[in-house]
Each structure stands twice: as structure tokens, then as C-alpha cells.
Amino acid sequence: MSHRFAIEALSRDHDRAAFVCGNERIDSYFRTAVSQDVKRKYATCFVARELSSGRVCGFYTLSSSHVPLTEVPAHFAMKLPRYPSVPAVLIGWLARDRDFAGIGLGEALLFDAIKTVAMAPIGAHAIFADAIDAPALAFYEAYGFTALKDQPRRLYLPVATALSALKP
Numbered sequence: 001m002s003h004r005f006a007i008e009a010l011s012r013d014h015d016r017a018a019f020v021c022g023n024e025r026i027d028s029y030f031r032t033a034v035s036q037d038v039k040r041k042y043a044t045c046f047v048a049r050e051l052s053s054g055r056v057c058g059f060y061t062l063s064s065s066h067v068p069l070t071e072v073p074a075h076f077a078m079k080l081p082r083y084p085s086v087p088a089v090l091i092g093w094l095a096r097d098r099d100f101a102g103i104g105l106g107e108a109l110l111f112d113a114i115k116t117v118a119m120a121p122i123g124a125h126a127i128f129a130d131a132i133d134a135p136a137l138a139f140y141e142a143y144g145f146t147a148l149k150d151q152p153r154r155l156y157l158p159v160a161t162a163l164s165a166l167k168p
């Protein structure tokens with residue numbers, strides 16, 4: 001059966017209680033804490049809702065942040081101005097419910113996050129993400145994210161590079 005989704009800003013209408021991605025830290029954060037972060041504007045949160053069932057089946061969060069220039073991989077840093085830090089957006093969390101594994105939903109969430117950052121009316125040169133475990137690291141690396149210097153789980157990708165990968 002094919003699934004169709006809308007990706008939209010988190011609202012009170014989204015039922016988060018039954019969400020299970022398999023990682024307890026992420027599940028607990030999404031079920032109980034994300035709305036507080038959104039309320040305080042520490043993060044924005046976007047959810048994937050299955051159109052046929054209304055079920056919440058994935059989400060990601062974005063927060064403004066920066067990366068010290070000294071931590072940016074050399075091949076990216078050499079092209080950048082010598083300001084001490086690079087304006088960036090952090091993908092704090094990104095996950096899909098395990099009932100929707102392997103159908104491209106993780107990729108759809110990541111691409112939507114990249115487009116959201118690229119279209120935002122606030123400068124952000126790069127996207128970065130913290131990989132919670134080895135599979136998450138492999139997922140991000142498959143899309144061109146590169147580890148920051150001396151931080152193998154902190155992943156970095158210029159927005160322009162990410163966008164060019166999205167073009168058909």
C-alpha cells in the first residue's frame with residue numbers, strides 16, 4: 001500500500017502519544033517535551049501526517065545555531081569568510097515511526113528540513129545534526145553530511161550543497 005503524507009508545523013491537533021521510532025530518548029522527547037521547546041521558541045517542529053489515517057508518523061526539529069569556523073572540515077572552511085563562526089541551523093531531532101520504516105519517510109523529512117532552512121528569511125550557511133547512534137550517522141553521511149573536526153557524531157552540510165543534491 002502506498003502512503004501519502006503532509007509535512008506541516010506541529011499543532012495541538014497532532015496526537016504524539018503513540019509515536020514510536022524505536023529510540024526511547026527521541027520518543028520520550030517527542031511525546032512529552034517538544035511542545036515546550038516550541039512554545040519557548042527553542043525549536044520549531046514539523047510533523048509528517050499520513051493523509052489517509054491522520055496518524056503522526058514522523059517529525060523533525062530545527063533551531064538556530066552556529067558552528068565555530070575552526071570545527072568546519074577544511075575543504076568547506078577554505079571557501080568561507082574568516083568570521084569566527086558559521087551561521088547554521090541545527091536539526092535537533094529527526095525520526096519516523098517504526099511502522100513507516102523503509103518507505104522513504106526519513107529521506108522526505110530530511111529533504112523537507114533542508115528546503116525549510118533554504119527558504120527561511122534568516123541567513124544560515126549550513127545545516128548540522130547530531131547523530132544519536134551509528135545508524136543515524138550512516139543515514140546522514142549517505143546524504144553528504146561530513147563530521148565536524150574532532151566530533152565524529154556532529155554532522156555538517158552547507159545548505160547550497162544540500163540543495164544541489166535535491167535537484168533532479
Ligand SMILES: CC(C)(COP(=O)(O)OP(=O)(O)OC[C@H]1O[C@@H](n2cnc3c(N)ncnc32)[C@H](O)[C@@H]1OP(=O)(O)O)[C@@H](O)C(=O)NCCC(=O)NCCS
Pocket residue numbers: 021022023026092093094095096097100101102103104105106107108130131132133134135136138139142
Ligand atoms: C534514520 C531514520 C530517520 C531513517 O528513516 P527511514 O524512513 O528508515 O529511511 P528512508 O526509508 O527514508 O531511507 C532513505 C535512504 O537512507 C538510507 N538509510 C536509511 N537508514 C540508514 C542507515 N541507518 N544507514 C545508512 N543508510 C540508511 C536508505 O537505505 C535509503 O537509501 P536508498 O534510497 O538509497 O535505499 C530512521 O531510521 C529513524 O527514525 N531512526 C530513529 C531515529 C534516529 O536515529 N534519528 C536520526 C538522529 S536524531
